[in-house]
Amino acid sequence: MKILITAGPTREPLDPVRYLTNRSSGRMGYALAEAAVAEGHLVDLVSGPVSLIPTDGVKMHFVETAQQMWEKVRQLTLGEPPPQLAIHAAAVADYRPKVVAEQKIKKQADTLILELERNPDVLGSMRGAFGFTGYLVGFAAETQNLVANAQEKLKRKGCDLVIANDVSRKDTGFDSTENEVMLCLPSGETELIPKQSKQTLAREIIRRVVALASQ
Ligand code: PMT
Numbered sequence: 182m183k184i185l186i187t188a189g190p191t192r193e194p195l196d197p198v199r200y201l202t203n204r205s206s207g208r209m210g211y212a213l214a215e216a217a218v219a220e221g222h223l224v225d226l227v228s229g230p231v232s233l234i235p236t237d238g239v240k241m242h243f244v245e246t247a248q249q250m251w252e253k254v255r256q257l258t259l260g261e262p263p264p265q266l267a268i269h270a271a272a273v274a275d276y277r278p279k280v281v282a283e284q285k286i287k288k289q290a291d292t293l294i295l296e297l298e299r300n301p302d303v304l305g306s307m308r309g310a311f312g313f314t315g316y317l318v319g320f321a322a323e324t325q326n327l328v329a330n331a332q333e334k335l336k337r338k339g340c341d342l343v344i345a346n347d348v349s350r351k352d353t354g355f356d357s358t359e360n361e362v363m364l365c366l367p368s369g370e371t372e373l374i375p376k377q378s379k380q381t382l383a384r385e386i387i388r389r390v391v392a393l394a395s396q
Contacts, residue, residue: 182222182391185257185264186214187271187303189229191247195295196282204355205272207231209320212383213268214239220387225264227253229271247273247300254303258311266394268318268386269304272355276300308339316394318342321365324349331365342366342390352376364389 188210193201207228214226215236226235227242227250235241242257244250250273258264276297286293307313319340321331324347331345345363348354353361353376361376374385 182266182394183225183262183264184217184222185225185227185254185267186210186217187227187250187254187269187273188214189231190272191229191250191274191300192245193247193274193277193300194245194281195278196284196286198285201274201276201278201297202230203272203274205229205231206356207233208356208358208379209360209383210268210270211236212379213270213387215380216383216387217391219384220391222387222391225257227257227271229273247277247303251301251303251306255306255311258307258313263313263315265315266318266390267307267313267315268320268390269307270320271303272322273303274300302338304340305338316341316390318344318390321345322348322354327363328365328371331363332369335365335367340367342393344386362386 189207190202190205211233214224217224218238225240242253244253277300279296279298304319307317317340319338321334321343323330327345331343335343343365346354353359359376360379360382362374364372
């Protein structure tokens with residue numbers, strides 16, 4: 182099966198030396214890519230800036246900003262043949278600085294106000310803008326109301342499955358080696374996959390989503 186995966190953070194420049202980003206290490210997305218290749222699938226991995234070594238056999242596409250990730254995912258989704266399954270594990274910045282200074286911003290007043298503007302929604306563009314008709318999996322990074330927020334994202338972004346993780350915990354989620362997730366289906370059904378290494382969790386997720394995507 183042809184699978185498209187996104188991973189890692191995006192980096193939104195402020196000036197030539199500074200940027201806005203988040204704590205995503207890319208481990209969850211890279212583990213999914215590794216698990217999928219091990220099962221014999223063809224994997225395109227669109228990755229933000231991380232310090233991980235890509236797995237042999239994974240076709241890598243490196244990007245920095247949310248706009249670049251949107252464009253690369255668009256190209257891959259419109260490719261021939263298109264992916265049959267897409268899993269969006271990247272932590273894409275929702276906003277970017279409205280103005281990127283050409284020179285390093287100098288210290289001046291005691292406070293500095295940054296104006297931000299919305300980034301495109303990569304996952305949210307899959308159904309409409311990119312015309313994706315395959316099985317669509319989103320992640321949801323939540324600090325409260327895990328299932329309710331994940332269900333809202335599932336509907337709003339046209340997903341077949343949302344994998345929700347509680348990112349307020351220190352032992353799972355962002356930048357940890359382990360994760361615990363709740364699978365949220367359009368029927369309202371949920372299933373907890375308990376805490377384990379991101380590698381073993383990724384194998385379980387790939388096994389399940391490939392089965393669902395093949396129905
Ligand atoms: O990278 P790790 O350190 O291993 O951590 C893994 C993880 C916590 C980053 C991962 O498990 C995870 O939850 N990824 C999604 C993080 C996120 O940004 O969630 P969100 O709830 O803000 O976004 C919901 C979904 O929309 C996600 O699939 C996201 O990729 C997508 N999105 C969000 C905003 C945007 N502009 N474009 C998007 O495609």
